[in-house]
Amino acid sequence: MAPKAVTSPVPVAWYPSLSVLMLAIGLMLTASFFIYEATTSRRNRSLSKEIATGALASVFLGFGSLFLLLATGVYV
Template sequence: MVAVGLMLTASFFIYEATSSRRSRSLAKEVITAAVASVFLGFGSLFVLLASGVYV
């Protein structure tokens, strides 16, 4: 899950860096950022639980 979150984060940054200001879509940005956030959040939670840190 962490790897998927990092890939989505990277694709978000690449999209922001390569697209022009006029061709950007707010919906695509918000959806990509939200999905990446969910994957990184749950992924980091599961990594902590797997390593014995109970949160």
């Protein structure tokens, strides 16, 4: 029995669009995080909101970077 070839669950043609979309969302969340930190007083800050915003920004920037590398031909 011949082994099956490993294929991507996402079509290769979508890589550039996904990278731009995810990097844009990640950068907007990062900007939102920095604006929140700069404009909210120390007493009114919410740790859960900071962690949630930071984690979401990190996930979107991570996957956006991955798809950017894949779109440029760097297979990781």
